[in-house]
Amino acid sequence: MDKRQKKRLAILDALSRSGQVLSSTRITELLIGQGMDISERSVRIYLGELDKEGFTESHGRRGRLITEKGKHEADASRVLEGIGLLSGKIDAMTYRMDFDPALRRGTVVVNVSVIPLDAFTTERLELIEMVFAEGYSMGTMLSLFSPGETCGSFTVPEGHVGVGTVCSITLNGVLLRRGVPTSSRFGGLIELRDGAPSRFVDIIHYDGTSIDPLVVFIRSGMADYIGAVTTGNGRIGASFREFPADSVETVRSISKQLEAIGLGSLLCLGNRGQSLYGVAVGPQRVGAIIIGGLNPMSIFEETGLRIRSGAMSGLVDFNNLFHNTELKDRLAALR
Amino acid sequence: MDKRQKKRLAILDALSRSGQVLSSTRITELLIGQGMDISERSVRIYLGELDKEGFTESHGRRGRLITEKGKHEADASRVLEGIGLLSGKIDAMTYRMDFDPALRRGTVVVNVSVIPLDAFTTERLELIEMVFAEGYSMGTMLSLFSPGETCGSFTVPEGHVGVGTVCSITLNGVLLRRGVPTSSRFGGLIELRDGAPSRFVDIIHYDGTSIDPLVVFIRSGMADYIGAVTTGNGRIGASFREFPADSVETVRSISKQLEAIGLGSLLCLGNRGQSLYGVAVGPQRVGAIIIGGLNPMSIFEETGLRIRSGAMSGLVDFNNLFHNTELKDRLAALR
Structure with a gap:
């Protein structure tokens, strides 16, 4: 999985676990808290993409909510985490x-x-x-x-x-x-x-x-x-x-x-x-x-x-x- | 295998198959004949390295002869050719x-x-x-x-x-x-x-x-x-x-x-x-x-x-x- 895809999935994962509307500031805090190196600007760009693809929906200033499609994507990616490679x-x-x-x-x-x-x-x-x-x-x-x-x-x-x-x-x-x-x-x-x-x-x-x-x-x-x-x-x-x-x-x-x-x-x-x-x-x-x-x-x-x-x-x-x-x-x- | 290693082995392979002293011009011709994209200048540089490592020995103007160590290396690399990857x-x-x-x-x-x-x-x-x-x-x-x-x-x-x-x-x-x-x-x-x-x-x-x-x-x-x-x-x-x-x-x-x-x-x-x-x-x-x-x-x-x-x-x-x-x-x- 490339870095880009990893960051997108981490955003979906944060939204999926909270189940609430989260602002990009809050999402950035959560990801940095997990040790990820990401700026709020990047989070906003990824969220824009995820909106367009139907994985998230904008709730104006309050932030984003994950959609059913987004939840499915986040679950699916967690499944793969289970298959570690030997290395x-x-x-x-x-x-x-x-x-x-x-x-x-x-x-x-x-x-x-x-x-x-x-x-x-x-x-x-x-x-x-x-x-x-x-x-x-x-x-x-x-x-x-x-x-x-x-x-x-x-x-x-x-x-x-x-x-x-x-x-x-x-x-x-x-x-x-x-x-x-x-x-x-x-x-x-x-x-x-x-x-x-x-x-x-x-x-x-x-x-x-x-x-x-x-x-x-x-x-x-x-x-x-x-x-x-x-x-x-x-x-x-x-x-x-x-x-x-x-x-x-x-x-x-x-x-x-x-x-x-x-x-x-x-x-x-x-x-x-x-x-x-x-x-x-x-x-x-x-x-x-x-x-x-x-x-x-x-x-x-x-x-x-x-x-x-x-x-x-x-x-x-x-x-x-x-x-x-x-x-x-x-x-x-x-x- | 990287390109560099491939070219070195191709040179050893050419020397090993001929069993004779070959000039860098002749080696270059043989490699180009096999479809390899290589200049005589590169062949000379690789031969210099191979000499130092004991895989080839210089016979002056006439060119290079492969050593026993070089033959072993060439044979070993042909063995691996036998293990193709599924892709x-x-x-x-x-x-x-x-x-x-x-x-x-x-x-x-x-x-x-x-x-x-x-x-x-x-x-x-x-x-x-x-x-x-x-x-x-x-x-x-x-x-x-x-x-x-x-x-x-x-x-x-x-x-x-x-x-x-x-x-x-x-x-x-x-x-x-x-x-x-x-x-x-x-x-x-x-x-x-x-x-x-x-x-x-x-x-x-x-x-x-x-x-x-x-x-x-x-x-x-x-x-x-x-x-x-x-x-x-x-x-x-x-x-x-x-x-x-x-x-x-x-x-x-x-x-x-x-x-x-x-x-x-x-x-x-x-x-x-x-x-x-x-x-x-x-x-x-x-x-x-x-x-x-x-x-x-x-x-x-x-x-x-x-x-x-x-x-x-x-x-x-x-x-x-x-x-x-x-x-x-x-x-x-x-x-």
């Missing part, structure tokens, strides 16, 4: 988390998958462990949510558990606190040949989608972790990000620090201005491929169980994470 | 088809789904007919491909059939031939309440994805046509497009003409500059919601059968389409 969610969660790798303290971002307790067969648990062991996951840690527990918008039903996989956005958050801005470009599916990444086979840009690309690839059955861990030929979910070229040493050292505490996610880091797996990178930037956090949960879909997953579902304290090899015992304790 | 594919297919609704002649764009012959149970066939009857499909027509037949990149295996559903891009193509340009913005999932569309619940922009949004929604199990046709509450795939506001009457009349011959797809058409289901539309445009062509095939996924579908897979002659109610008999003939 917005990434920034929001990056801002909210506060993990400090030096102190090993604070919250990390997790994806939550809700899975029936009896779906954790020995075969699936072994495959999940292999995904972690091969490094096709964000680090080596997990968290669990018991029935009745809540994480983000998920509440775990009876007979189920919530598996929290550390989301790779956690890297963005740690880097942000060290002054490094991350540009998260797209989620993609990388083809592995003999255990080595060869190319992106499909991509979805974060600023063009309301659902997480990795959730999509996994749920669509397009990912292939079983192939990846058993034969070295498969398709795994990853994210393409860019950092300022000057920050490359900071990115590298923080990635190493995170890896040492079980939160490694950097598959590869390019050179200044150099294309990475065929993706062109700007001259002042370096590209990076980051492993997707949700990846190990693909094993359920690949073995025929449809699961419900949410990317960037919520925050978990670092101290509540455990090593993935403990998953079996922790599940047994819940049964 | 490019939409334009390509719009250009290729040539259906003329007045003469009822020419080709239409189809999506192809490959389905085992024995998967067409009476229950599924009835549900598919209901999707067409309720108008949650692009028109009422279908085509079939027998085992061994090819459509686009699909070849139908033994024991299977290819079902060709008319792709809603066909509307773009017919409009283009009447001088109306279509801007295809995103594919989305629309929530139906009591049979009426209420809002978009998820969207993926065509210029940010390499896979068709509707294929994704259907394969991920996010669509709900069974709900849509049995209770009026469900989620159906649709596409958001924009037309020039001045063309609205042409769009309306062509849509009616297409509907009369079984190719209707227009769910709703907005007014000039008016938001549609919360999606803001520019002042000189009208928005439109177009029903997705692949929709009826969602019934297979919703009843537990994973199918392989390709959006905009190929072209089919209009005269090879038949009414969806004939599907049962046509399948029986193939068994």
Whole structure:
């Protein structure tokens, strides 16, 4: 939505919420109060347009009243607010988390998958462990949510558990606190040949989608972790990000620090201005491929169980994470 | 990819394909021969940069040779060419088809789904007919491909059939031939309440994805046509497009003409500059919601059968389409 359209909708929204005749002075006050940068002169010009289009009607000096058509427009625009694009969610969660790798303290971002307790067969648990062991996951840690527990918008039903996989956005958050801005470009599916990444086979840009690309690839059955861990030929979910070229040493050292505490996610880091797996990178930037956090949960879909997953579902304290090899015992304790 | 990056890669590509030392004059000739607008002076400047970055090496007056690093860069960039975004594919297919609704002649764009012959149970066939009857499909027509037949990149295996559903891009193509340009913005999932569309619940922009949004929604199990046709509450795939506001009457009349011959797809058409289901539309445009062509095939996924579908897979002659109610008999003939 462009700025102009945003301001017009904000005016309609103010009139719709008040339900009364409002003067342009009052509307300007309300919008400035919401943090919008707008002059009374602009408000008057927009109101003139909205009158002509039948969204508002003039009540002389007293001001404007919203019409039925205008109310419909304002409602409709609020509906769209509900569909956030992933790029917005990434920034929001990056801002909210506060993990400090030096102190090993604070919250990390997790994806939550809700899975029936009896779906954790020995075969699936072994495959999940292999995904972690091969490094096709964000680090080596997990968290669990018991029935009745809540994480983000998920509440775990009876007979189920919530598996929290550390989301790779956690890297963005740690880097942000060290002054490094991350540009998260797209989620993609990388083809592995003999255990080595060869190319992106499909991509979805974060600023063009309301659902997480990795959730999509996994749920669509397009990912292939079983192939990846058993034969070295498969398709795994990853994210393409860019950092300022000057920050490359900071990115590298923080990635190493995170890896040492079980939160490694950097598959590869390019050179200044150099294309990475065929993706062109700007001259002042370096590209990076980051492993997707949700990846190990693909094993359920690949073995025929449809699961419900949410990317960037919520925050978990670092101290509540455990090593993935403990998953079996922790599940047994819940049964 | 920006223009600068494109030109740099074109230079590397020319050097890589020749495998020899090339002068800047020769490189300029080759690039102009490919339709690129570039001067010899620019080629020299880019070559200077590429030398410094180690992608090319100077052989004095004779010219430049590509290095191993440069070859790698050129190869990598060709890999990405393989991942086209949907917006490019939409334009390509719009250009290729040539259906003329007045003469009822020419080709239409189809999506192809490959389905085992024995998967067409009476229950599924009835549900598919209901999707067409309720108008949650692009028109009422279908085509079939027998085992061994090819459509686009699909070849139908033994024991299977290819079902060709008319792709809603066909509307773009017919409009283009009447001088109306279509801007295809995103594919989305629309929530139906009591049979009426209420809002978009998820969207993926065509210029940010390499896979068709509707294929994704259907394969991920996010669509709900069974709900849509049995209770009026469900989620159906649709596409958001924009037309020039001045063309609205042409769009309306062509849509009616297409509907009369079984190719209707227009769910709703907005007014000039008016938001549609919360999606803001520019002042000189009208928005439109177009029903997705692949929709009826969602019934297979919703009843537990994973199918392989390709959006905009190929072209089919209009005269090879038949009414969806004939599907049962046509399948029986193939068994």
